[in-house]
Amino acid sequence: MSFPLLTVTAALPAVGAIATAAVPAAGRVAAKWLALAVSLATLVLAGVVFARFDPGGDRYQLTESHAWIADFGVRYELGVDGIGAALIGLTALLIPFIVLAGWRDADVPDAEAGDTRGRRWRPTQGFFALILMVEAMVIISFAATDVFLFYIFFEAMLIPMYFLIGGFGDRAHASSEDEAAKQRSYAAVKFLLYNLAGGLIMLAAVVGLYAATADQLGEGTFSLARIAEARASGELELATNTERLLFLGFFLAFAVKAPLWPLHTWLPNAMGESTAPVAVLITAVVDKVGTFAMLRFCLGLFPEASSWATPVILVLAVISVIYGALLAIAQRDIKRLIAYASISHFGFIVMGIFAMTSQGQSGATLYMVNHGISTAALLLVAGFLISRRGSRLIADYGGVQKVAPVLAGTFLVGGLATLSLPGLAPFVSEFLVLVGTFSRYPVIGIVATLGIVLAALYVLVLYQRTMTGPLKAGLEKMPDLRLRELAVAGPLIALLLFLGFYPKPLTDVVNPAVEHTLSDVEKTDPKPDVPVTAHDAEAAK
C-alpha cells in the first residue's frame, strides 16, 4: 500500500479550510497567512503529483481504491492521467494567487465588524476557508475515477461557491449597498440554479448508468476502470438509445458548467458580481471541471454517443466562440467583458475536445491550463484596477497608463494572452485546437478562426478605453501596483511567457492521456492528402 498522495493533496486544503474557519475573530491576519501557507503547501504536493506522474506509464497513476458504499458499488477510487495531473497542477497553482489577490477583499472596517449584534462575525476567515474548500473539492473531482465520487464533489462544489458569490460580492458597484446585495444574491441564485439543474440531470444519468451496469454485469458499479474493462470484453453493451440518453445527461451538466452557448448566461452575472479572485476561481478553476469531465466521462463512458453528438456540439461550440466574442465587444463592464471572452474561450475548448483529433484534444487540455493562467492574470489585474477606482464600468477609466504604467503593462500582457498572441501560452493551445478542428471539420475551423480577429477587437478596445488617451478626472492619484499585487501579476506573466515558448513539459504529460482518450472513442487523426514524400522520410531519419 503506497502513500495516498492524491488523497493527501485534496485533504490538505480541506483541513486547512476548517482550521482557517476556526481562527478567532481577532486573528484575521493570521487566518490569511494560514490560508496562504496551506495553499502553497498544496502547490508543493501538486508539484509532487506532477513530478511523480510518469508520462510513459499506465493510463491512471497514483491510484487509490477503497470500498465505500459497498451496497451500491460506490468506491473511493482516485487516480490521475496526464490531463488530470495538469489540471490539478493548475488548480494548486492558481489558488495561492487567488488568496494573495483577495488579501483584503473580505475585510470589513473594524468599526463595522464590532456592530454585529453580539455574534462573532468573521468574514475574512470564512472567505479564505471557502476558497480552500473549493480547492479541495476541485482537486478530488480531477482525481476521481469513480463516477459517483466525482458526482458528489462536482455538486458539493456549488455550496462554497454559492456563498463566495453571494456573500463576498464586489463592493465596487451599484448605487447603494442594498442594490449591490440584491444583484449579488441574484447572481448567486442563478449560479446555483443553473448548476444544480445540470447536476440533477446528471444524477439521473448516474443512476441510469448504475442500473445499466447492475442489469448487465450482475452488480452495479461506478468505477471507470471496471466499466471500460466490461465494455472492452463485450460484457457491457448499452443499447444505442440508452447510451445517447445517458450521454446527454452527463453532457448537459458539463455544458452548464463549461459553459456552452446557450447555457452560459449565469457566468457573466456570477463573474460580474463577485470579487475578482472569486471570478477567477469560477472561470479558471471550477469551470474547468466541466470541460475536463467531458473528456474523461463523456468520451470515456459513451464513445459512440459522443461521436453521434459531435456535429451538434461542434456547432454549439463555434457559436460560443463567435457569440461570446461579439458580446464581449459590446460590454460596458470590465468583468462582464472578460466573462464573455471566457465563454468564447470555452467554446474553443469544447471544440477541441469534440474535434476528436490528437491536436484538438491536446490543444483543448493545454487551453484549459493556459486559459486559467491568462484569465487569472487579466482578471486579477482588472480587479486591482477596479478596487482603485471603485467602478467596473469601462467608461469610468481612461489614460491609466500615465499614472500606473506597470498596472497598464501587466493588464496589456494579460490582454494579449487572452487574444492568443504567439509567444504567450494561449497561442499554442488555440492554434492546436484550430488545426485539430480544421483537419476534420474545415468549415467549423475557418469560422472559429474569425474568433481571433474578434478577440483582438475586444481586448484592444478594452485596453484603449481604460489605459490610453487623456487621463480621466479622478484618477490622478491612482497608485501603481503594490508589492503584493506585483507578486500576483509577475509570476503569472512569467508563466504565460514560459509556457508560450516552451510548452513541452505540459505536452509531454498530456499527449499520452489524449492518445488513450482517442482510443476510447476509436478515432484516429485524418491523414494528410499528400503521402509522405521522400523528403519527409529523409527528415525523419
Place this chain on the structure above:
Amino acid sequence: MENLIGLLVAAPLLGAAVLLCGGKRLDRAGHWLGTALAAASFVIGVVLFADMLGRDGEERALHSHVFSWIPVEGFQADVAFQLDQLSMTFVLLISGVGTLIHLYSVGYMEHDARRRRFFGYLNLFLAAMLLLVLADNYLLLYAGWEGVGLASYLLIGFWQHKPSAATAAKKAFIVNRVGDMGLSIAIMLMFTTFGTFAFEPVLAGAGETSEGMLTAIGLMLLLAACGKSAQVPLQSWLGDAMEGPTPVSALIHAATMVTAGVYLITRSGAVFNGAPDAQLVVTIVGAVTLIFGAIVGCAKDDIKKALAGSTMSQIGYMVLAAGLGPIGYVFAIMHLVTHGFFKAGLFLGAGSVMHGMNDEVDMRKYGGLRKYMPVTFVTFGLGYLAIIGFPGLSGFWSKDKIIEAAFAKGGTEGWILGGVALLGAAITAYYMTRVMLMTFFGEPRWKRDASGAVAGASPQRPDVEPVAENAADADTAHPATGAAAEPHPHESPKSMTIPMIVLAFGSVFAGGLFSLNSSFVHWLEPVTGHDHGHSPLSAAAVTSATVVVLLTGVALAWAQYGRRPVPVLAPRGSLLTRAARRDLLQDDFNHVALVKPGEYLTRGLVYVDAKAVDGAVNGTAAAFGGLSGRMRKVQNGFVRSYAVSMFGGTAVLIAATLLMRAV
C-alpha cells in the same frame, strides 16, 4: 556557425526584456544598451554573411534546430532557424537599417520621458522581425509575424495619451489580425495537405498537390501579405500608423515590417508557381495598390502620410513583381532592399524636418528649408532621386527591372501590368517632386506675417507633458509650444544626421552594386529561382519609356508647385483630390460596410442574450412561479379540506387498485 543564428534573434530579445523589465534604473543608459544590442545583431549578421559567401551557391543555407516547440502527436512545430540567401538579405537589411534607426532615435527621442521603453519596443521589433525571416517553418514565421504586429502596435501607440495614436495602433493591429487569419488558415491547409508546415517539405511537396489546394493556400497567404504589407483591401491602417514616432515609421512602416508580405510570397514561391490563378490575383492586388497608394500620396499635405502613400505604392510594385513568379521574385526583393534604404532615409529626413519645425507635419507650412537644413536637404534629395528612379540611383535599377519583368509576363496581362507599372512610375515622380518642392523649395511659409496667424497648431508630437516634467530640458529642442512660437528651423544633431547620410549612400549606390554583373540575381537565384521571360519590348525601350514618364511626372509637379507659390491653406481641389485626401474613402467604406453593421450586430446580440437566451430561462422560472401561485390556493389551512382531499385521494387509490385487479 549555426549556433550564431539563434543569437541574431536573442540579442535584441534580451535587450527588450532588460529594457522593459529593468525599471527606471536603466533610464539613463537604456537607449545605448538597445542600440548596442541591435548593432550586435548586425555584426553577427555580417559574420554569417562572410561565412556564407565562402560557400557555393547551393550549399549556402544553414539550418539550426534550437528546440521542439509544440510537440503533439502528428504535429511538430519546432523552433528552428533557416538562414539562406533570402533570409540573409533580410537579416542584413533589418539589423543594418534597424541599428541606424536606433542611433537616430537616440537623438530624436532625447526629450521623451519614456525613451527607455521606446528602445525596448524597438528591440522587441527587431527580435520579432528577425524571427520572422529566420524561421524554418510557417508556424514560427507566424509567431514572428504577430510579434512584429505587436511591436508595431506598441510603437504606433507609443504616445498613448493621444487618442488618435491609441486608435491608430488598435486599428493597425486589428486590420493585421484579419490578415493573420489568412496566414493561420494557410498553415492549417498546409497541415492537412502535407502533414507539416516546415518550409522544405511543403515547398518540395507543392508540385504533387492539386492546383486547387495550392490556389487556396496561395490566396490565404496573399490575405496575410495584404494585411502586413498594407495592400488593398487591407491597406487602411498604414496611413494612420504615421501617428507613431517618425523613427518607427521609417523602420517598421517603410523599410522592414511592411515588406514582410513580399517576403512571405517570395518564400512561398513554389506554392504560387503551381497556382497561376493565385499569382494573377497577387499581381492584380499589387497593381491596384501601386496606383491607389500613389494617388493618395499625391493628395496628402502631411509629409508622413504622403510618404506612407508612397510606401504602399512601392510595396505594390514589389507584390506585383512577386506575383509574376520566377521572373519577378529577385527584383521584388531587390526593390525591397533599395526601397528599405531610400524610404527609411526619406522618413528620417521627414523626421529631421519635423524635429526642426516644432513637429509640424503640414507641408504647406514648410517651404524653403534647404537653406536651414543642408544635410537633411541633401540626404532627402538623394532619397528622392532614388525613389523616382533617377537613372543611376538605386531605385532606378530595381524599379526598372520590375517594369521590364511586368512586360515580360507576356500576353495582354503583361501589357496591362507593364502599363500600370509605368503609370505608377510617373505618379511617383509627380508626388515625390511635390513633396520635395513643398518642403525644401519655394518661399518659407512658416514665417509669421504681421497678424501673426500662420504657423499651424497641429504639432505631431504632443510630448508636452514629459517635457514639462523634465523642466531642465524644457528649453532645448522641444519647447512646449502652442501656435504662438515661430519655428526656428535648424539642422538636427549628429546622431540623427549620420544615419541619414549612411542611408543616402545606400540609396545612391545599392542598386548599382546589386546590378553589377547581375550579382543580386545570382545571389538569390538558388533560393527563388530566376527566369528571364519573354519581354515584347527590349530592355532599352522599357528604360527609355521609364525615363520619359519620370520626366513627365517631375515636369507636371514643377508646373504646379515649383513655378507657382504653394497656398498655405489647401485649395478645395477636384473630386478626386478630395477623395484621395480621405484615402480614397477607405475608412468611410470600412465604416459603412463593417463598423456600423458590426455595432448593430453586437448591440442586437446583447439584446438577444438578455431577452431571448436568458429570457427563455427566466421565462421557465416565471412559469413555475405562476403555477405554484395557483396551486397554493389549495392550501387554505382548514383541517377539514385537507381531510377531504386525503379521503378523496384514498378513495381514488382504492378504486384504482380494485380496477387494476379487475382487469
Place this chain on the structure above:
Amino acid sequence: MSPVNYLYLASLLFTIGAAGVLIRRNSIVVFMCVELMLNACNLAFVAFSRMHGNLDGQIMAFFTMVVAAAEVVVGLAIIVMLFRSRHSASVDDASLMKL
C-alpha cells in the same frame, strides 16, 4: 350470525367517523371521530380474523390500539395547548398553515 354483518357495522362506524371529521369543527369531536374510525378498523380486523381463521387480524388490532393510545396522548395534548393559546376548540381557528 355471519361475520359479514360485523363488516357492515365496521364500515358504518367508519363512515360516521369520517363524516364527523369532515363536518364537525369542535376539535374534541373531530378527535373522537378519528377514534371512531380507528375502532371501526379494529372491528374489521377482528371480523376478518374470524373469517379467515387466523390470528393476524387480532394482532393488528392490538397494534392499532397501541397506536390509538399514543395518538390520544399526543392529540389531546395538542388540543389542550391550542385551547390554551386561542381560547377556542374550533379547528377552523387553527388555520395558520394557509398562505
